[in-house]
Amino acid sequence: MKRRIALISTGGTIEKTYDELSGVLANKVSVLDVMLASLELRGVEVQRMQLMNKDSLDMTPEDHTLIAVTAQRMAEAMGGVVIVHGTDRLAVSGERLCELGTPRAPIVLTGAMRPYELRSTDALQNLTEALVAVQLLAPGVYVAMHNQVLQFPGVVKDPRRGTFVKEPT
Amino acid sequence: MKRRIALISTGGTIEKTYDELSGVLANKVSVLDVMLASLELRGVEVQRMQLMNKDSLDMTPEDHTLIAVTAQRMAEAMGGVVIVHGTDRLAVSGERLCELGTPRAPIVLTGAMRPYELRSTDALQNLTEALVAVQLLAPGVYVAMHNQVLQFPGVVKDPRRGTFVKEPT
Amino acid sequence: MKRRIALISTGGTIEKTYDELSGVLANKVSVLDVMLASLELRGVEVQRMQLMNKDSLDMTPEDHTLIAVTAQRMAEAMGGVVIVHGTDRLAVSGERLCELGTPRAPIVLTGAMRPYELRSTDALQNLTEALVAVQLLAPGVYVAMHNQVLQFPGVVKDPRRGTFVKEPT
């Protein structure tokens, strides 16, 4: 039987599309549905929830709180939650989630360093990982990306290496 | 720190390449290295082991035993084992692995219904899933494919739906 | 103003799709529309005509005659004709077209050595070339493929090199 999960999208590089008139990559249309359609999902039944579509550098404290509260609430009703998030402030939402206590089901954050629209994107790899990890993990808050699953609190982005690492304690 | 795993390739659809002179897809060159290069692997350190390159319909009982014995041995020395295998006889190797007892580290089988060379391949999804699942699972024998992780014994291919299912007990 | 052309599809490798149950590439669904949708066509207005969907090795003499007669007729009404054809017998249709005399508009045959469904396909390159060449060529019968435009009669497939060449006269 499939596990019912919530997939909350908030924007970030993973969802950026290219505007040929201005020549820049921006958060306008969600490409998550295109990505989901390219995967075979036999383990989870996804309930999509488009909360916002922002570069995470533009997120306010209220945005992070809204994301954390929404995800915690979904984790009470569903078998798990995946959050698609900009990487620059992903850890802020992750820590906020932890402050609200251990969720009833696993909450897995993910994102991308290179938009889905690029040939060399890491978006599909990361989304694939999050959608499997959410089935295997114990309740808690995690980031799944680049073949790595790390548990909050204490996860930070390492901008030089372009990925997430666990802070030394 | 990265987990050291063995990646054993045995052939199957996932590795088939196209021969334009004969116009057919066959197991000749391993494309696993190309796939691995397209992923960002920060959780595992992969030790490649090319055991055979066969359509699994052509595997003999000795082939299945060789695969199972090799994987069990690698599971003693490493933090996990991923086996790339043709889907038609994947379950035979899975059951053989179980007969040898619970391995010391997780052993995850995977494969593909559509070769990597096809635009619509499921190979990258399945390989990505296996390389994450091997880090999260307890010691045991599994198949990871199509967003699903199933534990042996008792897993069979459902040829009509083109995926694996757990046999009703 | 756009030039009106007929695009006659007859099958061949260029249109082969993958059947995951049997594991073979076959001519079942036309992928020409998918290819056309991926191109920006501002020079021609395409009128699609699906004449047959055959591996050209299976074409009968009547098939070649039907293709030639149909294309010659379309060349009287339109500004040009492109024929998508299996490469193995493409030259037979090309010679048949010549026997019917010089067409009133250019007729350009094309095909592919590797199906569109493969990442490494030459289908898009060849279709792109045919759709430009048909606007630039004088009335006559041609094959456009692999960055080369050759005029019939006297063109043959070189199976060893996997392309077309002009026979020495």
Place this chain on the structure above:
Amino acid sequence: MKRRIALISTGGTIEKTYDELSGVLANKVSVLDVMLASLELRGVEVQRMQLMNKDSLDMTPEDHTLIAVTAQRMAEAMGGVVIVHGTDRLAVSGERLCELGTPRAPIVLTGAMRPYELRSTDALQNLTEALVAVQLLAPGVYVAMHNQVLQFPGVVKDPRRGTFVKEPT
């Protein structure tokens, strides 16, 4: 026998690559060689010449003159010239080329509205068209893009439609 042509690259959207640290598309590395390697070129023998790597909005009058003079000179020695150019100022180089007189061989300008790094790029289509058109056209100055070949002088970019059009005379 293959026609020897010069392929002059000057930059532009077609060659932009993605910098994941800054999150923007910029002209840093030439991806022309990657594109060329993905095409089967049996009609032309390409001699590469990397003249500059600039967004054409940043080109000075001296840049346009350098491009035009270089291309005219190459057209004396070779069977044709293809110039990869940013679309915003492509027409300036095209007109400058015309002021220098009819070249001895065809000179074909091309570019892209969406970088090669994007899945939805038009770069391969346009490069493919230019590399065929240069073999079929009479000496003169042209732009080949989006299934259209237009002759200078009198060609302008239509930024609203994202392509080139012939000015009404």
